[in-house]
């Protein structure tokens with residue numbers, strides 16, 4: 001029996017506790033994530049999906065409950081400490097990349113992430129050769145853009161870079177928070193294909209928030225639905241392969 005990489009046990013996250021109207025955003029939430037899981041996360045606006053990710057990433061410390069990583073209690077671990085095993089891509093293409101730095105410099109930064117070393121432009125040349133080789137292997141569209149400042153990229157290209165940076169060091173856990181939502185349909189489809197390919201090739205463990213029911217059904221081996229801060233449905237690959245988009249939509253009515 002596989003052990004989970006990550007476990008959320010009875011997580012309750014309260015806000016406005018100092019007022020007379022405290023609100024529980026996550027309510028006694030339980031979730032076990034196993035190695036190689038690709039979990040699509042659905043839920044209506046305000047269901048607590050982003051709060052769940054913030055809690056996993058350490059930006060929010062839960063009011064009650066425990067978070068375990070390989071059975072170790074990491075509930076109080078800082079965001080920085082968690083970046084050793086965790087990477088994120090957000091909805092906003094402007095997040096996740098340094099705008100004035102070139103694509104190559106951003107990739108170099110990502111490659112050095114968590115290594116506590118200084119940033120040496122001198123090292124850029126040798127690292128760039130390796131980058132070009134791996135981008136060529138991937139037939140990646142950013143191959144011609146390495147010397148361009150990131151702020152000059154389109155939203156789709158920038159998001160593609162954010163994804164590349166987030167997965168460069170093969171994180172043990174990857175969180176994708178509607179990472180294709182701000183893109184036009186073509187760019188969104190391209191990035192989603194790139195995402196699925198990378199996750200499959202490198203056996204990454206991933207949670208992906210999406211509002212696209214088709215994507216939630218098409219990708220991943222599990223599908224969960226959040227409602228009022230709780231996981232109300234957790235479907236296996238076999239269960240979700242039996243579901244139609246219309247049946248899935250029924251859970252939201």
Ligand SMILES: Nc1ncnc2c1ncn2[C@@H]1O[C@H](COP(=O)(O)OP(=O)(O)OP(=O)(O)O)[C@@H](O)[C@H]1O
Pocket residue numbers: 015016023025043044045046047048049050051052
């Ligand atoms: N600091 C806060 N203070 C008060 N309410 C908050 C706070 N942070 C989040 N909330 C509320 O908690 C609920 C869950 O928010 P969250 O962003 O996690 O939802 P979501 O499922 O990601 O929604 P969406 O699909 O719209 O992105 C929302 O009703 C939000 O307004």
